Amino acid sequence: ISGTVVTGSGTGVLGDSKTFKTFSTADGYYMFDGTRGNGIYTYDGRNQTRIPGSLWLDADNRFNTTYDRAAVDAHTYAAWTYDYFRNVHNRNSYDNAGAELVSTVHYGRSYNNAGWTGSQMIYGDGDGYNFRAFSGSLDVVAHELTHAVTDFSADLIYQNESGAINESMSDIFGTLTEYHFNNNPDWLMGEDIYTPGTPGDALRSMADPTLAGDPDHYSKRYTGTQDNGGVHINSGIGNKMAYLLANGGTHYGVKVNGIGNDKVGKVMYRTLTQYLTPTSNYSHFRASAVRAATDLYGASSAEVASVKQAFSAVGVY
Numbered sequence: 001i002s003g004t005v006v007t008g009s010g011t012g013v014l015g016d017s018k019t020f021k022t023f024s025t026a027d028g029y030y031m032f033d034g035t036r037g038n039g040i041y042t043y044d045g046r047n048q049t050r051i052p053g054s055l056w057l058d059a060d061n062r063f064n065t066t067y068d069r070a071a072v073d074a075h076t077y078a079a080w081t082y083d084y085f086r087n088v089h090n091r092n093s094y095d096n097a098g099a100e101l102v103s104t105v106h107y108g109r110s111y112n113n114a115g116w117t118g119s120q121m122i123y124g125d126g127d128g129y130n131f132r133a134f135s136g137s138l139d140v141v142a143h144e145l146t147h148a149v150t151d152f153s154a155d156l157i158y159q160n161e162s163g164a165i166n167e168s169m170s171d172i173f174g175t176l177t178e179y180h181f182n183n184n185p186d187w188l189m190g191e192d193i194y195t196p197g198t199p200g201d202a203l204r205s206m207a208d209p210t211l212a213g214d215p216d217h218y219s220k221r222y223t224g225t226q227d228n229g230g231v232h233i234n235s236g237i238g239n240k241m242a243y244l245l246a247n248g249g250t251h252y253g254v255k256v257n258g259i260g261n262d263k264v265g266k267v268m269y270r271t272l273t274q275y276l277t278p279t280s281n282y283s284h285f286r287a288s289a290v291r292a293a294t295d296l297y298g299a300s301s302a303e304v305a306s307v308k309q310a311f312s313a314v315g316v317y
């Protein structure tokens with residue numbers, strides 16, 4: 001279809017106003033952003049589970065109905081996450097070749113999940129009690145897109161320790177993206193869409209994984225078969241490591257000197273894209289992060305020392 005890139009405006013899941021790129025055609029305005037990579041496309045799942053659904057079309061380029069809100073945030077936050085990986089890590093979309101970013105909102109009925117299907121993002125509306133529409137949280141959108149980056153780099157197998165590292169990387173870059181845009185940033189995951197009736201809680205806390213019953217030390221790792229061998233449980237070990245590496249602190253008697261968010265982003269991005277492999281476990285995660293930090297800052301640098309301290313603090317050697 002022929003048309004022109006224009007700027008649309010609308011209301012997000014939290015009632016906030018934002019603008020984003022749309023495509024003006026004879027049919028109306030599509031949620032297609034032609035300014036980033038091979039394009040960002042947002043679809044309407046129409047509360048069915050057929051994907052991708054229909055490309056979002058609006059009559060007047062103003063997206064202010066309640067039904068529009070999930071699409072506004074999925075489209076906007078996909079663009080922001082694209083910009084984070086492009087501008088901060090020089091990566092052009094998840095495949096580093098400009099791959100189209102495809103999202104489907106209103107997926108299923110009261111669906112309390114979000115995910116990366118292997119080729120696109122899907123966002124449920126939530127049941128309105130346990131969750132609000134999942135695209136309403138920037139850290140969630142960046143979490144899902146990071147799964148795509150991981151699949152096209154380390155390709156960490158989504159089970160047991162490699163799966164926990166896969167999950168932790170998604171939480172890490174979800175949080176770093178939130179800080180990059182200063183979007184009410186914190187080391188919580190999904191706080192904006194989790195239990196709308198209960199302020200201040202979240203799906204997970206990276207600062208204190210034990211709040212969700214997840215381990216904050218390797219000695220406390222889950223070794224059962226639930227959750228693909230605890231990928232959303234043992235991610236707490238990597239999450240606590242990253243939190244300490246960025247902010248510093250003493251954990252189980254081990255002191256960590258913080259290096260700040262930006263350096264954590266550089267070390268973790270290089271670790272993910274240059275050293276981790278599909279079968280990496282936590283011990284290999286430590287070795288890989290030490291190598292990445294050594295490449296970036298030198299073997300005798302404070303940054304390398306902090307990486308070792310952070311992994312030691314969570315019992316990984």
Ligand SMILES: Cc1cccc(C(=O)O)c1OC(=O)C1CC1
Nearest residue numbers: 113114115116140143189190203
């Ligand atoms: C809510 C949810 C359910 C199942 C898998 C995921 C998944 O993407 O791993 C998921 O999304 C998250 O964890 C995002 C960060 C809040």
Ligand SMILES: [Zn+2]
Nearest residue numbers: 143147167170
């Ligand atoms: Zn995930």
